[in-house]
Amino acid sequence: MELSTSLGTPHDIDLPGGRIRYYDTGSGAPIVFVHGLLVNANLWRKMVPSIAAAGYRCLSPDWPLGAHSIPMPDADLTATGIADLIAAFLERLDLTDVTIVANDTGGAITQVLLSRNRTRIGRVVLASVDCYDRYLPPPFTILPPVARIPGSLRPVTEMLRLRALQKTPLVLGWVAKHPVPHDIIDSYLLPSRESAAIRADLRRFLKTANRGYTLAAAEHFKEFDLPILLAWARDDKLFPIRYAQRLADELPNATLRFIEDSYTASPEDQPELLTELILEFTRMHAAP
Template structure:
């Protein structure tokens, strides 16, 4: 499969991890910033966020995590939320990254919370940008996907239906996560792996049946012990994760601050990449390692 990712993400690489091979892009030099996307998107989600951060003197690393829009199947990997959290930890170790700034969006935020509860040793600071948390993992209407994924053939039927551009604005597609239209070629790049590969669909199905709120609720129990800086960035018009959830995160995380972004839904990297980049840079500079 050809690489549909933006050249702005930098050179493409692959790394062997326990359970499979992960593809990632990298650009820039300096302190590492690692990005964690959510369900049915890939590293291309960050194509407009990475350039200003890399230009400001950071090493930006954008992996394709196995969440349904990845190009390399990982049949031997544990694709439960704790399993993917451990995969991220293994990725950081394999690249020997320390004092990492993790930037997470949507489902990737839930997995990042699980990672912080299990092994935050290589993480220096975290940005949670409109993310699943607490009881909202996965949020309605996407919570139905875990049930539907158990029915043989449903995942394939859904990915085939999403070939129809007119359906992209539906609530179970992109209608509740993006306020402004995403270029059709970008959407096609998100959806192509699951449409063309039965192995990718099996990976996606394994994650969907395992994604349950018990994982985020369990991770939240570790929040009082997390002293690293956390920036909570939220869409003021958020459709999936009401703003009180962001306020709850900030109240329970000892070193967290909240910033709201207007004119956006969940996919802040799509709707407001410039504002998100600026907030990430402000945060990393304020909490830079001594």
């Protein structure tokens, strides 16, 4: 399934453990986007055109988190493995002074990345993300034990056909405050429904998703001296603002800004506001 044309030109790239697809548009300082669980690069479709027009190269990969199109049966799909995959992507494309923009589960993986390899990263935007003991957050804590049951994900993905179920807290009800178009929801949910190989990747990721990764990353926060913007949805139900405030206290060079009228998926709910915050932040912390 091809994603929104606003993301730019699709490319496939070989990385350790397999191949991923990414979308590339614009020129200038690179911004690499890291989406969360069961979404893909379409999450950024409303933001990329404005950010690219402001003079940035926008790279939007489909990370192997259950809505990707290319299976990765040989990849390490733990949080550590995907963090290393991001580092390999930056190295393979020889990207430097990168701005990482992460949302939801992608923020947990980005924290793991920063604890392991920050050499090519200049600044980071964490937009309502898993952290500390919220990886995964309730009610999604049910998914790892379900994923450990062989064959369990197939009926789950089939149930997600129901539009009414998609509005519940277990799907999008606590993720997006405002309606997400049906074709976009399908782009997120169809890959795991239609491909046994993608479901197998999703299962491998979910089986290992636990707070140990984010708690271990938090032990390194005092070492994260690069600028970090915490762009937090004030109404977030999955990651209450006390988590944002704790991050702001413990990260040495963090700035906390709130986004109104949004849940976790601020790229869906308030893309213009998040875009403004990103552009203001990158200009303020541009490389000399």
